[in-house]
Each structure stands twice: as structure tokens, then as C-alpha cells.
Amino acid sequence: MSAYRFAVNVTPKPGILDPQGRAVERSLPHLGIEGVSAVRVGRRVELTVDADDEAAARAVVETLASELLSNPLIEAYRVERAADAAAVGS
Amino acid sequence: MSAYRFAVNVTPKPGILDPQGRAVERSLPHLGIEGVSAVRVGRRVELTVDADDEAAARAVVETLASELLSNPLIEAYRVERAADAAAVGS
Numbered sequence: 001m002s003a004y005r006f007a008v009n010v011t012p013k014p015g016i017l018d019p020q021g022r023a024v025e026r027s028l029p030h031l032g033i034e035g036v037s038a039v040r041v042g043r044r045v046e047l048t049v050d051a052d053d054e055a056a057a058r059a060v061v062e063t064l065a066s067e068l069l070s071n072p073l074i075e076a077y078r079v080e081r082a083a084d085a086a087a088v089g090s
Numbered sequence: 091m092s093a094y095r096f097a098v099n100v101t102p103k104p105g106i107l108d109p110q111g112r113a114v115e116r117s118l119p120h121l122g123i124e125g126v127s128a129v130r131v132g133r134r135v136e137l138t139v140d141a142d143d144e145a146a147a148r149a150v151v152e153t154l155a156s157e158l159l160s161n162p163l164i165e166a167y168r169v170e171r172a173a174d175a176a177a178v179g180s
Contacts, residue, residue, distance in 0.1 A: 009134050021135075024135065024159070028154075033154060036154065038138040040136045043131060044131075044133060045129065045131050046128075046129070049125055060123060063121075063123065064121070068117055
């Protein structure tokens with residue numbers, strides 16, 4: 001068994017209203033920031049999976065991402081290896 | 091001017107209590123999922139910046155990340171180019 005660190009990026013699907021993204025966009029003039037658009041705010045979940053190999057670990061993450069971490073009606077997710085995998089491995 | 095798509099990953103700093111991560115961990119047995127630990131829940135903000143070059147765009151994102159998108163007392167952030175940069179470029 002090895003420990004694999006993954007990240008799941010959950011973002012609002014295109015066309016879905018994103019109130020948090022709008023709030024960020026409306027704050028920009030107050031900070032004097034120009035040229036920023038298309039702000040989308042989602043979640044990032046990082047987790048460690050103990051499994052025999054990376055494929056098995058990724059399968060667990062995919063299950064978790066689709067069944068618990070995202071709402072498939074309005075959100076898309078993408079699974080990636082997290083940068084600090086080695087540091088967390090046992 | 092070109093359009094650059096970036097993502098800002100904001101995560102709770104190590105040692106900071108993460109109630110959302112704990113909630114995910116407590117949900118795992120109900121889903122029959124084992125071997126998952128160290129769950130940390132943060133935010134992912136994707137945005138497009140119009141700038142003369144990538145360095146200038148990244149500087150805008152760094153300002154935004156540190157002043158608006160994260161709380162430096164309890165959160166760390168990392169800026170990365172988003173995968174769909176080309177699709178958003180003008």
C-alpha cells in the first residue's frame with residue numbers, strides 16, 4: 001500500500017450562475033484592478049488515498065468526486081495529482 | 091494585449107482546523123469508501139486577465155490572490171496557469 005495525494009477541482013459548469021464569481025468581479029474596481037474577467041469560484045479538495053497503485057487510488061477519488069464532492073447538475077470536476085504527494089506519502 | 095487564464099488554489103494552512111474537510115472524512119464510511127485521509131477543502135478561483143504578457147498578468151493575479159481571494163492568516167494560495175487558457179484567449 002502506498003499513499004497518493006490527489007486534488008479535485010470542482011467548478012461551476014459554463015452557463016451556470018456563479019454569484020461568488022460575480023462578487024469578486026464587482027470588488028475589483030475597489031482594489032484598482034483592471035482587465036480581469038470571467039471569474040469562476042469553485043472548490044478544491046485535497047486528499048490522501050492509501051491504495052495498491054495509482055490507478056486504484058484514482059478510482060477512489062473519482063467515486064468520491066462524483067458522489068460526494070460535486071453536484072453533477074451544476075458543477076464539473078477534474079481530478080489531478082497534488083504537488084505535495086511525496087511529502088504526504090508514508 | 092492577450093488574455094491569460096489562471097487559477098488560484100486557496101487551501102487551509104497546515105494546522106488550521108478545516109471543518110469542511112472533517113465533514114467529508116466523516117461521510118466516507120456511509121459511502122463505503124476506505125483509505126482516504128487528510129482531506130482539506132479550499133477554494134479554486136479561475137479568472138482571465140488581459141495583459142501585455144504573462145508576467146504582467148501573473149502579477150495581477152498575485153495581487154488579487156493575496157488581497158481578495160485568501161485570508162493570509164489561515165490560508166495559503168498557489169497561482170497556476172489554467173488548462174483552458176487557449177480557449178479563453180481572444
